[in-house]
Amino acid sequence: MGTAVRVRGLRKQYGDTVAVNDVSFEVGKGEILGLLGPNGSGKTTTVECVLGLRRADRGEIEIFGADPRREPAKVRRLVGSQLQDSALPDRIKVWEALRLFSSLSPHGPPWELLLDEWGLRSRRTTAFGDLSGGQRQRLFVALALVNDPRVVILDEMTTGLDPAARRVAWELVEAVRERGTAVLLVTHFMDEAARLCDRVVVLTAGRVVAAGTPAELVAAQTRSSTVRFTARDPDDLDYLRQVAGVARVQRSRDRVEVTGSGPLAARVAHALVSHGEEPLDLRIELPSLEDAYLTLTGTTAGHLDAARRG
Numbered sequence: 001m002g003t004a005v006r007v008r009g010l011r012k013q014y015g016d017t018v019a020v021n022d023v024s025f026e027v028g029k030g031e032i033l034g035l036l037g038p039n040g041s042g043k044t045t046t047v048e049c050v051l052g053l054r055r056a057d058r059g060e061i062e063i064f065g066a067d068p069r070r071e072p073a074k075v076r077r078l079v080g081s082q083l084q085d086s087a088l089p090d091r092i093k094v095w096e097a098l099r100l101f102s103s104l105s106p107h108g109p110p111w112e113l114l115l116d117e118w119g120l121r122s123r124r125t126t127a128f129g130d131l132s133g134g135q136r137q138r139l140f141v142a143l144a145l146v147n148d149p150r151v152v153i154l155d156e157m158t159t160g161l162d163p164a165a166r167r168v169a170w171e172l173v174e175a176v177r178e179r180g181t182a183v184l185l186v187t188h189f190m191d192e193a194a195r196l197c198d199r200v201v202v203l204t205a206g207r208v209v210a211a212g213t214p215a216e217l218v219a220a221q222t223r224s225s226t227v228r229f230t231a232r233d234p235d236d237l238d239y240l241r242q243v244a245g246v247a248r249v250q251r252s253r254d255r256v257e258v259t260g261s262g263p264l265a266a267r268v269a270h271a272l273v274s275h276g277e278e279p280l281d282l283r284i285e286l287p288s289l290e291d292a293y294l295t296l297t298g299t300t301a302g303h304l305d306a307a308r309r310g
């Protein structure tokens with residue numbers, strides 16, 4: 001696959017705050033890597049170091065072999081980015097911003113194409129200051145793609161987008177990956193990460209606490225699943241407690257919930273059928289990336305503790 005971005009032992013401190021602490025990861029060509037973690041866990045600091053906008057205290061960063069601090073011009077040609085705190089002058093019009101950015105990168109796609117792809121054509125003469133939050137966000141992502149980058153860094157790309165725009169953004173990012181571009185995607189949306197990311201890295205308090213495919217994280221963090229059904233004979237279900245892997249059977253009238261591990265649905269279904277119970281609505285609830293993420297980052301995330309103390 002080939003490595004596009006390599007980060008090794010990255011550390012960044014602001015005064016007493018260690019924002020990023022020994023973070024390492026790689027993004028391959030044609031891969032979407034998700035950077036996940038609670039507020040204040042160091043995601044934006046990490047991508048700002050990768051972009052060369054901040055000087056790391058320690059560690060190595062390479063973008064196709066180039067160091068963002070020592071070879072900023074080369075890195076600028078290779079990378080497109082949408083930053084969390086992006087801003088443009090209030091009076092600049094949408095088309096002017098796109099034309100300006102694309103004039104700096106003559107090899108990129110025609111900017112009119114980006115106007116259409118990101119649903120901005122009807123807003124082309126609108127001043128930046130008059131755009132809605134979601135329209136600004138779309139403009140920033142379009143600007144990130146203006147130089148036909150080989151690495152795209154998106155920090156909360158879909159925050160503030162309406163559901164339809166979110167779907168469109170996902171498809172466009174997938175199309176960017178298809179071209180062999182490496183994507184580093186910071187997001188708080190676990191459905192987005194599960195849908196888009198080939199691999200994810202989870203940060204808490206500046207450290208990597210987990211890395212792998214979304215499926216690997218789910219498998220490693222959440223061992224239990226839940227099977228639900230409506231029973232015809234709800235008083236006679238004691239046999240379910242003997243089924244291998246079953247940890248708990250709960251009942252509310254004829255509604256039954258079985259929690260456990262392993263191939264739970266298959267075993268429960270088998271036991272039910274062999275006792276003459278054949279529910280029509282048997283369904284399994286598998287743990288999601290969000291469940292795994294919450295287990296990993298803890299339910300009392302550091303930022304909430306800080307907020308309570310403050």
Ligand SMILES: Nc1ncnc2c1ncn2[C@@H]1O[C@H](COP(=O)(O)OP(=O)(O)OP(=O)(O)O)[C@@H](O)[C@H]1O
Pocket residue numbers: 014017018019037038039040041042043044045046084
């Ligand atoms: N310029 C700065 N000066 C001082 N501290 C900073 C600065 N930027 C960030 N920090 C601190 O560094 C830590 C990491 O911040 P960062 O913005 O990287 O987090 P994040 O993971 O992107 O959070 P969010 O999900 O809220 O965007 C936080 O504790 C933050 O307060």
Ligand SMILES: [Mg+2]
Pocket residue numbers: 043044045084155
């Ligand atoms: Mg951030």
